[in-house]
Amino acid sequence: MSSTTTAVILAAGMGTRMKSRLPKAMQRLGNRPMIWHLIETARQIVDRIVVVIGPGMDELAQQVSPHETVIQYDRLGTGHAAKIGVDILHDGRAIILYADNPLLTANTMQRLLNAHDEGHALSLLGMRPVVAGHYGRIVTRVDGQVERIVEFKDASEAERSITLCNAGMMCADVTHLKNWLNNITPENAQNEYYLTDIVALAAKQGPVSCVEGTEEELAGINSRAELAQAENRLQQRLRQNALEQGATLIDPSSIFLDPDTIIARDVVIEPNVFIGPGVTLEEGCVIRAFSHLEGCLVKKGATIGPYARLRPGTVCRENSHIGNFVELKNTDLGVGSKVNHLTYLGDTKVGKMSNIGAGSITCNYDGVFKHRTTIGNNCFIGSNSVMVAPVQIEDDAMTAAGSVITQAVPSGALAFGRARQENKAGKGRALQQALQKKKEQG
Structure with a gap:
């Protein structure tokens, strides 16, 4: 030989x-x-x-x-x-x-x-x-x-x-x-x-x-049509392997996997999920419909989606929850923490059992450099909060809804980062009438 x-x-x-x-x-x-x-x-x-x-x-x-x-x-x-x-x-x-x-x-x-x-x-x-x-x-x-x-x-x-x-x-x-x-x-x-x-x-x-x-x-691949046929064969092979390893694929034909995807037993993947390179799904996690994952680790018991996007460098730890229209990039989401709706977290570390309100974002890029946001344990980030990195929110802190956070928030504090509301009597109706008149006049 x-x-x-x-x-x-x-x-x-x-x-x-x-x-x-x-x-x-x-x-x-x-x-x-x-x-x-x-x-x-x-x-x-x-x-x-x-x-x-x-x-x-x-x-x-x-x-x-x-x-x-x-x-x-x-x-x-x-x-x-x-x-x-x-x-x-x-x-x-x-x-x-x-x-x-x-x-x-x-x-x-x-x-x-x-x-x-x-x-x-x-x-x-x-x-x-x-x-x-x-x-x-x-x-x-x-x-x-x-x-x-x-x-x-x-x-x-x-x-x-x-x-x-x-x-x-x-x-x-x-x-x-x-x-x-x-x-x-x-x-x-x-x-x-x-x-x-x-x-x-x-x-x-x-x-x-x-x-x-x-x-x-x-079979050889010589055309776009044959390439599409090969993609279908490859995906069938990857899906079959996932099923044999103990995963549940609710609609296998609609799920796109990468050759290096690691899927543990009792993982559930709902329809229309795209998984790119570098994804590990640990035991018992759930990937809900229409989610897109690449370069990320989803730990045991976490739930992702529907309509979520996890980008490279992201870790969703045990029993964390990512909801609909949430995007995470290079973010470490702590055990039991939740990001339920309409949120972007980039270059962020979130501690245990924290809740990120709807519409909240981290401003991690200044046009030249990336900056980190750190959110501690048991924090509550009010809806529509804007966290301008670099910034730190310590354990047990809260931000009021609609706040722009530019400075550190001490442990246990409540941060207001918004202008005081002022009501002008009758001005709303008058402005609407003026605009309507302008519209009618062409």
Whole structure:
């Protein structure tokens, strides 16, 4: 068995059918660039990752860092791209992967490696899609071993009737791959070097096996429509995993999850919830409908929403409550504290058992710098309070409704930060009549 395994990911394609300035590998899937998913899977299996990119793909190179990149300056086909990636390797075995197959699982990748280790010169992945379409066809011998792959454009009618299709990925020893890739020619309909042509060369050297996977896992992504289909498949996978971990998803099809979402048992997620990167939901918390979460921690027993937004850096501690149309950014909400309606807290720390009234906000940004607001334990912030940071409200303090708080509020104090009300007798009616007359006069 080879001691070192390298994944060579082919990612130089622009994906013209995507109609985008971005390379195909950078199209978004599950909140991440498409290639992110494949790299995360490969990291579980291989020792080294090399990504073949095209010229000018600096953003893609940055995305895959710290993994190595090599540049395919001339796009002469998949065989040419694979050769560029394999040429920098010295020994061991290599898995050749495609960036537009982001849903490949670690289990299937391991099966591909196992097939190679069982003594096959080459192992490859195949599938039987519902509609074979333009996939290359895998031609097998009577004994089930692979004889060759024929691309759709070069296939005869008989070959096009084959249901076993090439999924693209394959595994072999580096020394063998180098030899085969040096011996393929561009004698085909596309005048390109096909990676698939190495299969016939490998079959002359030893047995070639095909590991079959599902279309849901192995189908390539070449258009916006196929990207949308892949998103649906990814979300189904993530939702199923959440359900198996003991979460309740009331309407799974309406809930959007991120691949790194951590969901404990007895979490309840209501319909139309969007969860972005970096979210942890602890046991028994409830995420109510139409809420948007990213970069946050929701502790045991907390309730979020409906229509709430939690932004990065936010922690909602045990049994806290975020209500409708509340936004928290980089805020630590204490145990049992409540922010029930129409409120924004940014760069804020709130202690235990405090209540933030409706319409209250922290003014945390002065146009240049961010400033913090600290609210202690057992505080009551009156409705429509404006807390101008940096400011501290100590334990057991209150602010009167409609106050603008610009100075520290001592423990136990009641802060009034508003002008005294003055009533002008008859002035309201007179002003209304004057305005109405002005309106009638045009």
